[in-house]
Amino acid sequence: MKGILILLTMIFINTTLQAQTFKEWFRQKKTQKKYLIEQIAQLKIYLELTEKGYKIAKQGLTAIGDLKRGEFKLHKNYVDSLKIVNPKIANLPKIKWIGAYNGDVRNICSTCLSKNGLTEYLSGDELAYLRAVFDRLDSDCDKIMRTLEEVTIDGNLAMTDDERIRRIEALYQQTLFNLTFSKAFCNESAVLAAARMKEKGDVITGRALRGIN
Structure with missing residues (x-):
């Protein structure tokens, strides 16, 4: 009888322990499930924020790209406008004078x-020097x-009106120098x-006066 009681007691204790173990296991599973749900929720929020951030970044990069393209277009338009010669500059009298004076230099x-x-009265070296100067x-x-x-x-150099005027003046002065020289x-x-x-001639005349051929 005593043995039976001991056996029943052991069975009861074992059953109780198993019940507690299953209860603990279910509680752990419930906790893990809750934790997993929280992790999934946080991951979802993170992905949403990341996607929003990517969209914002993409829009920002697009805006920057558009801005750069706009700036490049404005810059190109500005440069292209500088390649158009002001009619007042194209009709400056000094432009015609430069052409005429250069023609005079070439003629000389x-x-x-x-x-x-x-060619008759200068030496070979002197003539070579003259030709080199004229070629230059x-x-x-x-x-x-x-x-x-x-x-x-139009369409050659991107220059402001002042820059064109200064360049024309420099060409004019160089032409005047070449003409004078x-x-x-x-x-x-x-x-x-x-x-x-x-x-x-004097030598020939002197020789003739002295009767020297």
Whole structure:
């Protein structure tokens, strides 16, 4: 009888322990489920916030891109507008004078040697030097006229009106210098040739007066 009581007591205790264990297990499961639900809810909120943040960032980047494109377009429009020459500048008298004076310089360079008979009275080295100087002047005329075309024709250089005026003035001054120099250089060469021609004539005259052939 005593053994039966002990057995029943053990069964009761074991049953109680199992009941407590199952109860604890269910409570843990319930807690885990609640925690899992909370985690899912927090994850959902995080994803929603992330998506909103991404949309805001994307909109911001789009806005920045649009702004940059707008700024680039404005900048391009501004640069393009600077490539259009003001008609008042295109009709400046000095532009025609530059063309005319450069024509005079080229004419001097091409005719000086033959017109003044320099080839007969100057040495080979002197003539080579003269030709080199005239070639340099002619090349400078080409450069001036090309630059003048770039400055005064639409679509070439992006410049303000003041910048174009200053460039035209610089080309004009360079042309005047070339014209003055080419005239003086040719005249001095002609004077030298004339002096030698006179010297040669004096020698011939002196020899004739002395009866020397």
